[in-house]
Amino acid sequence: MSSDDPGGGLPDAPVPDGPMPDGAVRVEQRRPTPLYRWLSARLLRLEAWVRSHGSANIRWATRVGWALVIGIGILLLAGPVINRPIGFDDITASAEGATDTWIARSFAADCTLARSADGRLHVEVTERITAFFPDDVDEDAVERVIPSQYESHDLDPTLVSATFDGVETGVDTVRAPTRTTFRIQRDAPLTGDHELVLRYTLRDLAYPAENASTGRIEDLLEWNVFGPDFPHGVAHSALTVTVPRALVADYSRQPHGGISWLLLSDSSQFEPDTQTAAAVTYSLVNDQNIPPYATFWFRFPFQQGTFTMPAPSFLYWVQVIGPFVPLLLLAATLLFALAARAVAWADARGRAWYVYQEQPPPGVEPALAARLWRAVLTSGLAGAVADHRAAPKSAAARRALVRAAARTGRTGNLFTAWSRYLSAPAWREQFTRGLRRVPTGFVRDSFIGAALAWTVLQWGLVRQLSYQVPLSVYWWPVAIVVVTTALAVVILVLALSARPLTRQGALVKEHLLGLRLFVQRTRGDERTSLSDPLLPYAVMFSPSRRAGRLVRRLLADEGVRAKAEADPQFVTGGRLVVRTAAVVAVMAAIAIAVWVPASTARPPDDAVYDGDLPGDYGVFVTDFSSDATATVGPGERVRLDVQETMTATVGGDYQDVPQVLRQWHDDVAGHRMALTVASVTVDGAAVPFTQRRMQGQALLQTKIPDDWPGEHAIVIRYRIDDPVATVWEDGEWRQQLRWTALNPGWDFGWAGTDAAPAHIAVGLTVPASMSSAASGASGWLGDQSWPDTGLRAVGTTAGPGGAVRYQQEYAVDEDGMWQAVGDENGPFLPDDDFQGVQLQFADGTYAAGSPMAYVGYALARALPMILAVALTLGTLVCAAIRVVRARRGPVQGLARDVARWLPVGFTLAQGILFVWMTQDLYGDEATFLVPLLLLGISVAATVLVLVWTRTRRRHSHSGPGRVTDRIKARDA
Helix, strand or coil, rough: CCCCCCCCCCCCHHHHHHHHCHHHHHHHHCCCCHHHHHHHHHHHHHHHHHCCCCCCHHHHHHHHHHHHHHHHHHHHHCCCCCCCCCCCHHHHHHHHHHHHCCEEEEEEEEEEEEECCCEEEEEEEEEEEEEECCCCCEEEEEEEEEECCCEEECCEEEEEEEECCCEEEEEEEEEEEEEEEEEEEEECCCEEEEEEEEEEEEEEECEEEECCCCCCCEEEEEECCCCCCCCCCCCCCCCCCCEEEEEHCEECCEEEEEEEEEEEEEEEEECCEEEEECCCEEEECCCCCCCCCCCCEEEEEEEECCCCCCCCCCCHHHHHHHHHHHHHHHHHHHHHHHHHHHHHHHCCCCCCCCCCCCCCCCCCCCCHHHHHHCCCCCCCHHHHHHHHHHHHCCCCHHHHHHHHHHHHHHHHHHHHHHHHHHHHHHHHHHHHHECCCCCCCCHHHHHHHHHHHHHHHHHHHHHCEEEEEEEECCHHHHHHHHHHHHHHHHHHHHCCCCECCHHHHHHHHHHHHHHHHHHHHHCCCCCCCCCCCCCHHHHHCCHHHHHHHHHHHHHHHHCCCCCCCHHCCCHHHHHHHHHHHHHHHHHHHHHHHCCCCCCCCCCCCCCCCCCCCCCCEEEEEEEEEEEEEEEEEEECCCCEEEEEEEEEECCCCCCCCCCCEECCCCEEEEEEECEEEEEEEEEEEECCCEEEEEEEEEEEEEECCCCCEEEEEEEEEEEEEECEEEEEECCCEEEEEEEEEEECCCCHHCCCCCCCCCCCEEEEEECCCHHCCCCCEEEEEEECCCCCEEEECHHHHCCHHHHHEEEEEEEEECCCCEEEECCCCEEEEHHCEEEEEEEEEEEECCCCCCCHHHHHHHHHHHHHHHHHHHHHHHHHHHHHHHHHHHCCCCCCCHHHHHHHHHHHHHHHHHHHHHHHCCCCCCCCCCHHHHHHHHHHHHHHHHHHHHCCCCCHHHHHHHHHCHHHHHHHHHHH
16 A cells, blocks of 8 residues: 555555464465456556556546446436337328428339349349429438348448439438438429439348248348338339249248338238249339338248348347446446455455454454454444443443343344444544555546446436337346346445455454454353453454343343333334235235236136237138047046037238137136147148147147138147046035137137138037936036136937937028027027036046145135235234233334234235226125225224324333333432
8 A cells, every 4th residue: 555545445565474473373364266366466456557657637537437428328318319219109290291301202112132142132122213392392302211230131232323313313322330321412402303213232131030920930031112211201102023033932931012001001912923934023003192101011931041141240249239238347347346355455464373362452442343343233232331331330321231232133233233333433433543444546436437337328228228129028128227236236335335454453353363262262251240341342252142142141130131122112023024024915915916817807818819829810710610529438537539620711911821729728627638639630631730828728829831811621639638627516526527619709700801600519429428427517608707607508419329419509590690500599699608518427426637726726716805804804913912912001012013014014915906806897796895895994993003003202212111210210
């Protein structure tokens, strides 16, 4: 450490130890890791270099630099968004001002594809634009903006030629990181019509992509010919794409094209316009007026490997890694800060040994010694013992000792111990006497500046990026903010809390080590009294709980009991647990409401009807039949084999390939029935498919690779290996077979513009023995919500081989109403009903699922009511505790916290859960009224208990209650 900077950032220079005396104990120095030693050496060298070149000037320059970075971060955090995407309102507003700039009377783009010798894709583009400049528009230039970075590829837009009104013209090319602008400047404002022809080339326009509908990886060429920034209206637009014959053979699906503006769009499959031996040309023409910021696109999917893909561009990696650079720099700064704390800011060395000491260090009071020893949890007690020994007749010293003894070693004393440890005069004294030092210098300033600057900059970057992706979908922006803030806090704590011992302080600490050795060998912590001069040091050297017990024992020997529970101002461990439990109850209620679906909530519509699954539109079923056959195998195990037959009309010209999607309820009363799809065929040919679970149901989705318009016969075969569940009904265990062929909403999912369901049939064939064994709640599934679907009477007919068949069939009559075939009861609307059968048997009839599955299911269904009752009972019990304890005197300590904190926490949690469990109810159900009544009871009890336990000034205490009163009386 330099002589002119006693508080500098460099450690004290080592001093020769001399020979080690007999009986001395060697001080085991902690050896930092090699990495920490290497990093710290770099820091020390940097600090020394800065000091040798003018420390003050460099430190101020560094602070200014960090301030500039913080200013940039604040600008990103609170200023305008850079490159903000155009929003819905911006686009609609631009449509109102379409004549504020020039208008494209016609826009024609001719794109010619080519594959080079090395397999790279090249596209030659010719654009012909007829631009109309109204008289009130003051513009003297035409700009075309072309993306230069696309899907990690550098497109390298290169201008070939440009003509303006038929004359070759110069073009100013402005290249930005992600886009290239071609600007044609005129000397005077433009008016009327002008013809612009641009010829340019693009490369590597295709990129690997997974087709969401088919699941295949493709080389996808998808392009918007208007570009990323086209604020002009278009009256007539035309697109021509020329593809070499060699590439046509590599299509993975027929190409599509279209035009769109906000929610309005129109697309169609490309059909060859002209064909030659060398190429095929496709064209797309639109004669409608299009507002600004429209999209005129084409999509050509090629088989994987059609093109050679380039390595991601350098800018791509900058865009990927750049937003995380502040976070990475903070991580590196943390590593250097840990190294500085372990080495550069470590305690200075005293001697390499210490000797046996029988007396405290001369001139060092116990309170100061506790700071050098870093006895945070026992320093207060050590100081109180020393003060009491210095003035044994002082009532104030005795009261302070009683309080300190009662608090020391308790969890609730942590915050108080730390605050008093850092704010006491003894903490400042160790610096004024040169026993500790405050590291200063360039390195410490850099750590503080980096922690603040990189954090603010990272926040600003996250805020800027939040406009590029929806934060409700991606979790990483929130995670980055949390991690960045945590790293910054740790770095600041390391840099600001470093207070290493000086050489003199290290020697005093070694004296204390020798004194501790004496106390341990003489068992001074057991054979002592309140007047023993070594008692403060014995307290300081002991663990906090042991030290508290020691002093409380000595006080008890003199007839004084130090009981923490008698101090109303002290939060004991039990009181801390009570308060934590109240907060945790609210947090748990929030977590349940966010992540756990309430059993009282209406189940969501099947995913196949929501429009969120790729390929879920375009298959319109006109005729459906599902035929299930039950068989009983060895061990009385039942199995269902099901065949679904559909006649469907499949549309074309969709963005996604239409797929067959089916969803079945295969979880009954907590029992998973093991539904497995065996095959899917279209017109007798097998098609690929995937099976997975969604919304607690089995989901089938075909992966047909290309469009298949027209009418088709679809057959799905699946089996259910474990269809019988064990349920509890009417006070006894029963077995239940519930087969659901169709879920409500199937009519909506299969209906299109020109086709809709007109006939359905559902049948189940079972052995005669199974039919005769069925009893109780058996029948067709009804029109209520799942899982309580309700039942309708089931009729039987004779089946093959003596079996029994359950059959229901519906058709649409002339009035468009569903009519039960062969039923004289009139029209019936099955589109809002479940279609399936439930059979119920006595327990033990067949091999069935475990009853524990039903127990878990029943508990989950009853969870909302269980929580409501439990929280209400908890609130009432806590309120009753106050009433019972009030008969013994004022309610204080743990009892007061139980009566005051827990009811508030339980009631808040109950209010949150009430909203969670009733959000889909109408208000007249028992599951709504009962929780509402319970919540009212909890609110009333909580209000009363808060009034009963409010703090009154005349009952306030400044000390540990009766213990303090006893001390005062004794002293008097």
